[in-house]
Amino acid sequence: MNQINQSxxxxxxxxxxEHGEQYPTVTGNKALMLExxxxxxxxxxxTCGVDLPEPDxxxxxxxxxxxxxxxxxxPGLSEPxxxxxxxxxxxxxxxxxxxxxxxxxxxxxxxxxxxxxxARMPGFADVHPLQPVDTVRGALGVINELAHWxxxxxxxxxxxxxxxAGAHGELCGVLCIRAALEAxxxxxxxVLVPESAHGTNPATAAFAGYEVEDIPATPExxxxxxxxxxxxxxxxxxxxxxxxxxxxxxxREMKAISDAVxxxxxxxxxxxxxxxxxxxxxxxxxxxxxxxxxxxxKTFSTPHGGGGPGSGPVVLSEAxxxxxxxxxxxxxxxGTIQLVEEENxxxxxxxxxxxxxxxxxxxxxxxxxxxxxxxxxxADGLRQASGDAVLNANYLLRSLDDLFxxxxxxxxxxxxxxxxxxxxxxEGMSTLDVAKGLIDEGFHPMTMYFPLVVHGSMxxxxxxxxxxxxxxxxxxxxxxxxxxxxAGDEALKTAPHHxxxxxxxxxxxARKPVLAYSAEV
Numbered sequence: 318m319n320q321i322n323q324s325x326x327x328x329x330x331x332x333x334x335e336h337g338e339q340y341p342t343v344t345g346n347k348a349l350m351l352e353x354x355x356x357x358x359x360x361x362x363x364t365c366g367v368d369l370p371e372p373d374x375x376x377x378x379x380x381x382x383x384x385x386x387x388x389x390x391x392p393g394l395s396e397p398x399x400x401x402x403x404x405x406x407x408x409x410x411x412x413x414x415x416x417x418x419x420x421x422x423x424x425x426x427x428x429x430x431x432x433x434x435x436a437r438m439p440g441f442a443d444v445h446p447l448q449p450v451d452t453v454r455g456a457l458g459v460i461n462e463l464a465h466w467x468x469x470x471x472x473x474x475x476x477x478x479x480x481x482a483g484a485h486g487e488l489c490g491v492l493c494i495r496a497a498l499e500a501x502x503x504x505x506x507x508v509l510v511p512e513s514a515h516g517t518n519p520a521t522a523a524f525a526g527y528e529v530e531d532i533p534a535t536p537e538x539x540x541x542x543x544x545x546x547x548x549x550x551x552x553x554x555x556x557x558x559x560x561x562x563x564x565x566x567x568x569r570e571m572k573a574i575s576d577a578v579x580x581x582x583x584x585x586x587x588x589x590x591x592x593x594x595x596x597x598x599x600x601x602x603x604x605x606x607x608x609x610x611x612x613x614x615k616t617f618s619t620p621h622g623g624g625g626p627g628s629g630p631v632v633l634s635e636a637x638x639x640x641x642x643x644x645x646x647x648x649x650x651x652g653t654i655q656l657v658e659e660e661n662x663x664x665x666x667x668x669x670x671x672x673x674x675x676x677x678x679x680x681x682x683x684x685x686x687x688x689x690x691x692x693x694x695x696a697d698g699l700r701q702a703s704g705d706a707v708l709n710a711n712y713l714l715r716s717l718d719d720l721f722x723x724x725x726x727x728x729x730x731x732x733x734x735x736x737x738x739x740x741x742x743x744e745g746m747s748t749l750d751v752a753k754g755l756i757d758e759g760f761h762p763m764t765m766y767f768p769l770v771v772h773g774s775m776x777x778x779x780x781x782x783x784x785x786x787x788x789x790x791x792x793x794x795x796x797x798x799x800x801x802x803x804a805g806d807e808a809l810k811t812a813p814h815h816x817x818x819x820x821x822x823x824x825x826x827a828r829k830p831v832l833a834y835s836a837e838v
Contacts, residue, residue: 350408350409350817351405351408352817353402353405353406353409353817355834356392356394356402357392357834357836359392359394359398359402360392360393360394360398361392361393362388362390362391362392362393363388363393364393365393366393366394366395366396366398366399367395367396409817411761413425413426413427413428413620413782414428416759416760416761416787417760417761417779417783417787417788417791418620418761419760419761419762419763419764419777419778419779419791420761420763420764420776420778421565421734421735421736421763421764421767421775421776421777421778422515422563422590422591422734422764422767422776422778423615423620423764423778424590424591424593424612424615424616424620424733424778424780425620425778425780426593426615426618426620426780426781426782427618427780427782428618428619428620428686429618429689429690429693431689431693432618432619432685432686432689432690433686435685435686435689436682436685436686436689438685440455440456441455441456441459441681441682441685442682444456444681446676446677446678450656454653454654456681457646457654457656458654459681459684459685459688460478460646460654460678460679460681460684461646461647461648461654462688463478463630463684463687463688463691464476464478464630464645464646466688466691467611467630467632468632470596470597470600470691470699471589471600471601471602471606471609471611471632472600472601472602472603473601473602473606473609473632473633473634474602474633474634474635474638475632475633475635475638475641476630476631476632476633476641476645477489477493477630477631477633477641477642477645477674478630478645478646478678478679478684479642479644479645479673479674479675479677479678479679480610480628480629480630480631480674480675480679481627481628481629481674481675481679481680482612482614482627482628482629483517483588483590483610483612483627483629484517484520484521484629485629485674486589486610486611486612486629486630486631487517487518487521487557487586487588487610487629488521488524488525488674489608489610489629489631489641489642489674490586490607490608490609490610490631490633490637491508491521491522491525491527491555491557491586491608492525492640492642492671492672493608493631493633493637493640493641493642493671494554494555494584494586494607494608494637495525495526495527495554495671496640496669496670496671497584497636497637497639497640498554498584500640500669503582505551505552505553505554505582505583506527506528506552506554507527507528507529507530507552507553507554508522508527508528508529508530508553508554508555508556508557509529509530509531509532509545509548509549509553509555509556509557510522510529510530510531510532510556510557510558511531511532511533511534511540511541511545511556511558511559511562512531512532512533512534512768512769512770513534513538513539513540513559513562513563513564513566513568513768513770514557514558514559514562514563514588515559515563515588515590516767516769517588518557518559518586518588519557521557522557527554530548532544532545532548532556534564534770537566537725537728538562538564538566538724538725538728538736538770539562539564539566539568539569539570540558540562540568540570540574542570542573542574542577545574545577546577549577549578549580549581549583550581551581551582553578553581553583554583554584555578555583555584555585555586555607556574556578556583556585556586557586557587557588558571558574558585558586558587558588559587559588559590559591560587560588560591560595560601560604561591561594561595561732561733562591563767563768563776564724564725564736564768564770564771565710565725565731565732565733565734565735565736565776565778566725566728566731566732567594567595567732571604571605571606572603572604572605574605575604575605575606576605578605579605584607584608584636584637585605585606585607585608586606586607586608586609587601587604587606587608587609588609588610589601589609589610589611589612589616589632590610590612590615591732591733591734592609592611592612592615592616593615593616593702593703593706593733593780593781594703594706594707594732594733594734595703595732596616596699596700596702596703597696597699597700597701597702597703598700598703598704601632602632602634606634607633607634607636607637608631608632608633608634608637609631609632610629610630610631610632611629611630611631611632612627612628612629613627613628613629613630613680613683613684613686613687614627614628614683615627617686617687617690617691618686618687618690619683619686627680627683628679628680628683628684628687630679639666639667639668639669639670640669640670640671641667641670641671642670642671642672642673642674643657643658643659643662643667643670643672643673644656644657644658644673644677644678645657645667647665656678701781702781703733703781704781705781706733706778706779706780706781707730707731707732707733709779709780709781709783709788710731710732710733710734710735710777710778710779711730711731711735712785712788713735713777713779713788713791713792714726714730714731714735716788716792717735717737717792717795717796717799718737720796720799720800720803721737721738721741721775721795721799722737722738722739722740722741723735723736723737723738724736724737724738724740724771733778733780734776734777734778735776735777735778736768736771736774736775736776736777737774737775737777738771738772738773738774738775739751739772739773739775739802740772740773741803742773742802742803743802743803743804743805744805745805745810746802746803746805746806746809746810747773748765748766748773748774748775749765750802750809750810750812751775751795751798751799751802751809752765752775753809753812753813753820754798754801754809754812754813755794755795755798756812756813756815756816757812757813757814757815757816758794758797758798759794760791760794763775763776763777764776764777764778779791
C-alpha cells in the first residue's frame with residue numbers, strides 16, 4: 318500500500334528535511350552505507366593487531382644507528398578490522414562498474430573482462446623486464462603486433478611504444494621534433510598551441526624548452542586558421558593541436574593547418590587523447606600529422622589504470638621516425654621479433670634517436686589489454702565504437718541544449734563529448750552546484766570548468782559504453798538540476814546531502830590540506 322506516514326512523507330518521495338536525514342542514527346550508519354572513521358581512530362596505537370614474540374633484549378642490534386628510537390605510532394588492528402575498514406572505504410568509491418562516468422576529455426569506458434583475463438595470463442602478468450630476451454618472445458610479439466595495428470589505425474610510419482601515459486607521450490613527440498630540428502641545425506624556439514588544445518600541451522612544450530604562444534579560437538570553437546598562418550614563421554618549431562579538440566569539435570581544417578606549418582619548416586603534433594571519437598574513421602597520418610600520442614588506457618579501454626600506469630605510445634611520420642626513442646621491436650625476415658637497443662640500433666638504420674623515454678619497454682599490462690580490445694573488435698567493431706561514442710554525445714547535447722546553454726550547439730554535431738555552460742543560471746548558482754547535485758542523484762560529476770574558453774563549462778563524455786536507458790536517466794537528473802539552478806534553489810548550494818561526506822571547502826582543502834593525522838585535529 319502506498320500510504321503516507323505520520324510525518325507526511327510518502328514512500329518514493331524526497332525526504333523533507335534540510336539535510337536529507339529525517340531519521341538520524343546513533344552510529345552514523347545509514348542502512349548498508351556504513352560510516353567509517355579514520356584508521357587511526359579505529360585502532361589503538363599502543364598495541365599490535367597480531368601476536369608477536371617480545372624481542373630478546375640481549376640479542377645483538379644488527380640495525381646500528383637505524384634502529385627505531387620510538388614507537389611507530391601506527392594503529393594496531395586485527396585482520397577482520399583491517400579488511401572491514403578497506404572494504405567499507407571501497408564501497409564509497411564510484412567506479413565505471415557502478416554507473417556512468419561522464420568525465421569529458423577522459424574517455425571513461427567499460428573495461429571488457431576479456432582484456433583483464435588476457436592481461437592476467439601467465440607470461441604476461443608475471444613477465445619481468447630484466448628477463449633474458451629468449452624467455453619473453455611472446456611478450457615482444459604482443460608489443461610488435463600492437464605497434465603494427467596502431468600504425469595501421471593512424472596511417473603513420475612508425476611508433477614509439479615506451480611512453481607511459483599521455484603527457485609522457487607528448488614529451489616524446491616534442492623531443493622527436495626538437496631532435497629533427499637540431500639535426501638540420503635549425504634553432505627554432507616557439508611552439509604554437511591553440512586555445513582549444515589540452516592543458517598539458519603548453520606545459521609539455523615549455524618543459525621541453527620552447528616558448529609557447531596561444532592561437533585563438535573562432536566563434537565556432539575551432540582553430541583560427543588565419544591567425545595561425547599570420548603567426549607562422551622561421552622561429553616556429555611546430556604546433557600542438559588537439560583533434561577532436563576540447564570543445565568536443567573536429568578540426569575540419571586540420572589538413573590546411575598541417576600544410577601551412579610544413580610550408581614554413583615546422584612540425585605538427587596532435588594530442589590523441591580524443592582518438593576514441595575518430596578511431597576507424599579518420600587516419601591522422603592522412604591529415605599531415607607528424608606525431609601523435611594515443612592513450613591506450615582511454616581509447617582501448619581500462620581507463621585511468623589497469624593494475625599500473627597508463628600507456629601513451631606515440632605514432633610518428635616518416636620525417637620523425639629516425640629520431641624516435643629506444644628500445645623498440647623489429648620483425649626480422651625469419652619472422653622472429655628482435656629488441657632494438659643502443660648496441661644494435663645502427664643495424665636497423667636508427668642512428669639519430671634522441672635517447673630513451675623509460676628504462677624498459679613500456680606497460681605490458683596495457684599492451685595486452687589494448688591488443689585484445691583491437692583484435693576482439695576488429696575493424697568494423699572499432700569503427701562502430703567510435704560512431705556510437707559520437708552518437709551518444711550528440712544525443713546528450715540535443716536532449717539538454719534547450720535547458721542548458723550549449724556554446725557551440727549551433728555549429729553542428731559535436732564529436733565524442735557535449736559542452737555546456739552555466740549561462741542562464743540564477744545569480745549565485747554555479748557549475749559546481751550542479752556537479753554536487755549529480756552526486757546526490759547517484760552520478761559521478763562531469764568535467765567542470767574545462768575547457769577554459771567557456772565560462773562555467775560542463776564537459777560530458779558518455780562514450781560508447783552507455784545504453785539509451787542509462788543516458789535517459791542521466792538526462793533526467795541533469796534536467797532536474799538545471800531547472801533548480803535556474804530557479805536559484807538554495808538547497809543545491811549545500812549539495813551533496815546524501816553522500817558519506819558533505820560539501821568541503823575546496824579552496825581551503827587545496828591551500829591548507831591536513832596531510833598528517835593528529836588526535837587534536
